[in-house]
Amino acid sequence: MRIQRILAMTATLACLAALPACEGDTATPASGAAPSSGVAAPAGGKGSTAVTLAGAQQYVRQFTNCDDLSAEPGDPRLPLTEFVGVGEWTVTQRGVCSDSAKDGELVFYIPSDMKEFQERYKRSILESSDGSRGLFSRVFVGKGFVVTPTSTESALALARSELRILYCNPSFGAPKGYKMDKALVEGCGLSDFVNTEDGKGSPNFETPQDPGGQKPGQPAQGSLGLARAGSVAELRELVGSSVDCTRFSTDPDTVAIESIDYAPVVEGNALDWGVTGRALCGEPGGAQRAHHLNWLDTVGDMKKLQTRAKAAQQADLKDDGKLRRTASRLLVGENVAVESNDPAVRFGLYQQQFLYLNCVPGFSAPTGYRLERARVEGCVLTNYDPENPVVGGN
Structure with a gap:
């Protein structure tokens, strides 16, 4: 079994190597209203006023620790691998803070165009040769900002907020009991389900179920036909x-x-x-x-x-x-x-x-x-x- 710290950093590096895979955009309410510019307003406020790193930090602190916020590009808490920085994918600001109680960091991104940001993330998922890319996303979307926690515990804490995780891998499906709202980009969704490789994310008590004819193209009972041979x-x-x-x-x-x-x-x-x-x-x-x-x-x-x-x-x-x-x-x-x-x-x-x-x-x-x-x-x-x-x- 992998050490938890290694798992956390691996998830972060994977996220930051293709930032959209770790970042998301705004959610569409379950009522079907059109997507807004974000899920959660910074510092719990309303409206779409200019987002700052400090405001995003203030909102996140309602749910988990976020200390020593820094916007320095050389901050040692940022991963050394290649990742999306300021000036790329419409990102105008990037910062990092620590959640020492949960042994992790939180990386913030403030894009000027959330839809474009999501589109770039989706493209990175679909163009990847790794079919599991994006299944374990840590891209939490807020109103005008994105935050990617390295710790699963931090992710679980943020999942209790109005932030939502951006998923663009077509094989991902939120289990029963969890939300799956529309993202700004077709083919992506926003969920409060924290998916992890080690099973330490959100509880999932759902097992595969027969579609019962509810899935388009599937029979109500029996089979569409299977191969057979006599020897x-x-x-x-x-x-x-x-x-x-x-x-x-x-x-x-x-x-x-x-x-x-x-x-x-x-x-x-x-x-x-x-x-x-x-x-x-x-x-x-x-x-x-x-x-x-x-x-x-x-x-x-x-x-x-x-x-x-x-x-x-x-x-x-x-x-x-x-x-x-x-x-x-x-x-x-x-x-x-x-x-x-x-x-x-x-x-x-x-x-x-x-x-x-x-x-x-x-x-x-x-x-x-x-x-x-x-x-x-x-x-x-x-x-x-x-x-x-x-x-x-x-």
Whole structure:
């Protein structure tokens, strides 16, 4: 597990490396009124008078400590990495103060054009090759100012104010019980939910739910259709366009092979997972390093397979809140499954009516992706891949 201080500074550096990812703009009230220039007026005041760093500090102090405010560009409390400064992204002032009780700092930005600021942030999220960029935003938006706390405790304190966190990652969805208001830029939202990789942010007791026909394009019950095959050989032929099965084996010893780069979902006796037939595609290694490993399964008990896979997925998440990149994801059909850690393979399988078993608490899929009921409670089947969103849709 990471040390809390390292987590806090990492979040800050990520935010400041692309400032909009850590900063936000104004919220639209739940009533649907048009967005204003901000969420919270400095020092709790009303109106849109000129914002100052001192005024922003005064407002923030109602909820958390903010001492020794400085606007010096060389202040050692600012991260050393590249970040947006005065004169960029319409930022006219930047400052930093300390929340020593929560072991962190708060960095302030005052942009002259909040909408442009949000637009630049959104662009940095969408242009990033990292599909998780912006999921753990610390960009709190106020009336005419933005503040980015480095400490999760500070963020939780600010979430109780009228400030809202700017989220522009399309895979983010606020859990039930939290706000998700409109931002000034289409495709972004403002929320009071503090999302963290280590689970120490806002409490989230929501688990993935079947859409029940409420999500556009989804069936009220049942499925839009899933892949099926009568045997391992038939499954190999079915997925041939997506999975390289030039090297193919059903030998139990070969199928049991895994490497530091490729970890299967099913481990031990496959029958205990409800799997009736199993094969390995790819180079299992030996003189050379293993590569392109994917496992094909015929399934006699899909509920048992999904139950065991859910437990394995949640065990993987316990360490740092993320799934290992070397761990395969389970894509299921009606009576078949494929285990793969290759995003390109998964993309091809989505087109062939396989869906990914996702059991991550609070997961949601953006409009346009499939989301169907799994055989086990707390999981869903989807073709949305949060780690590789570009290749996830139909």
